[in-house]
Amino acid sequence: MQAMILAAGFGTRLLPYSTYRPKPLFPLLNSPLLLLTIDRMQAAGFNHIVVNCHHLCEQVKEVLGKCSGVTLQEEEVILGTGGGLRRALDVIDDEPLLVTNGDIYHTVDLKNLYHRHVDGDFPLTLAVHDCPRFNSLLVNNGQLCSFEGAGNPSALAFTGIQVIDPKILEPIPLNAQSCIIERYRRILAEKGEIAALRVDHNHWTDMGTEQDYLDLHGALLGNKIPCWMELQSRITTPFCIDDKAVIGKKVTMKEWCCIGRAQIGDNVTISRSVIWDDAVVADGSSISDAIVI
Secondary structure, three states, X not given: OEEEEEOOOOOHHHOOHHHOOOHHHOEEOOEEXXXXXXXXXXXXOOOEEEEEEOOOHHHHHHHHOOOOOEEEEEOOOOOHHHHHHXXXXXXXXXXXXXXXXXXEEEOOOHHHHHHHHXXXXXXXXXXXXXXXXXXXXXXXXXXXXEOOOOOOOOOEEEEEEEEEOHHHHOOOOOOOOOOHHHHHHHHHHHOOOOEEEEOOOOOEEEOOOHHHHHHHHHXXXXXXXXXXXXXXXXXXXXXXXXXXXXXXXXXXXXXXXXXXXXXXXXXXXXXXXXEOOOOEEOOOOEEEOOEEO
């Protein structure tokens, strides 16, 4: 099975942090989300994974340098989701392709989604759920009816996870910026051949804003949401502290916190915060509801 992770975006909603690190490389319990996603895909049987990159591409190249079964697609200019997928036609096989955004944490069964698509009749299957913040799709009997359902009480949201037959990407102009949703709109208008598989029973988080990122850590460290197997060994609830972190004297940790390979001074108080590798927290600091880089 083959898959692609869309990881080229600028992450503007996570400024200023995304000027230092591309969003898919933001650490989740001290490990880059992108690496965790790749591990999870490979454990599900996806042995060929394409990752596109543009913003701070050198960092992505460095992180993925030792990953087997991963093809890196560097984009000199930002191509968007549609352009990035079209470019990947050169390196993928003519068989269904699982596609996911690189900034989401979820428990959707990727293998099941893939095979549900293979067993279906349509060239495209979107994983959808009820998420009021993003609900805009109208679905009937497992088939997408409209992208224009915002405000409709029965509308659903696209998770950013999909399985596609590569042939539907061919009409997208090569090496030009485009949004894949525009291609999907055209498919819907011309043929109406888009399946929608509901995955409401799964957890899903869009790591789009600073608060989303902090809330995700708090939920994981508070055992409020399912934790990926790849992360379970990292947690000493409600704290996650890297073995190489240097912790000063009289450091107080409240509620929850995640500390990477950082240096924490004396008489510091930390609550509901994530402290990245190489960060230095000065003596006497009081940190709450923050990302420290």
